[in-house]
Amino acid sequence: MSVLLPAAEPQEAALVSRAAAGETEAIRQIIKTHNQRLYRLVRAVLRNNADAEDVLQEAYLNAFTHLDTFEGSASLSTWLSRIALNAALMRLRAQKRLKRTAVTYPAPATGHMDAEIIPFPLSHSTTADPERIMAQRQLLTLVEEATDALPESFRLVFVARVIEGLSAEETAAALNIPVATVKTRLHRARKLIRTQLEEQIGPILINAFPFAGMRCARLTEAVIMKLGLEK
Secondary structure, three states: OOOOOOOOOHHHHHHHHHHHOOOHHHHHHHHHHHHHHHHHHHHHHHOOHHHHHHHHHHHHHHHHOOHHHOOOOOOHHHHHHHHHHHHHHHHHHHHHHHHHHOOOOOOOOOOOOOOOOOOOOOOOOOOOOHHHHHHHHHHHHHHHHHHHOOOHHHHHHHHHHHHOOOOHHHHHHHHOOOHHHHHHHHHHHHHHHHHHHHHHHOOOOOOOOOOOHHHHHHHHHHHHHHOOOOO
């Protein structure tokens, strides 16, 4: 049974046409609209901030140089998600091959690398509460660590469905797996997350792995520059 996905809206199709024609503002709008979601999906594969940003830039360059292949049978979000995930998985496979061929190199003396806490938007209040800020950071650290600890197949589904809010059908299309598999993996991922977090922090409001502000703007302009377009 085929999965019906939302097709591109006329407004979205028009935006794609403008971007395909090399209109800088259209490209910038597409990037800023989808940055957060795509960054989180890519990072769910690579579990490294710098690698995720690098791969996301590669994915955008690939997408914008092949916009003529976007047919609109699925949404632009789904199409971009597939490209970004493929790029991330290719990078992950390359990293694994490199590790297998570099067995003679000693492990770093500093031990395992702790996950970097990704900055996230805080309250706009002029009187920031240091304790509240610290609690928020600790909460997000726990969520990020629990998510990173999931097996890859569960982690991708969890990020797509829970953090990004994709439908089961959209997730299945992006990951090229059956909808039933998405539901099964999500159930197991939630159970693993709940087991790890339940006793420590109770109900969780997930707002992890943001990609906005200066980082979003920097990547947007880098893609525009590499496409050879004027600002």
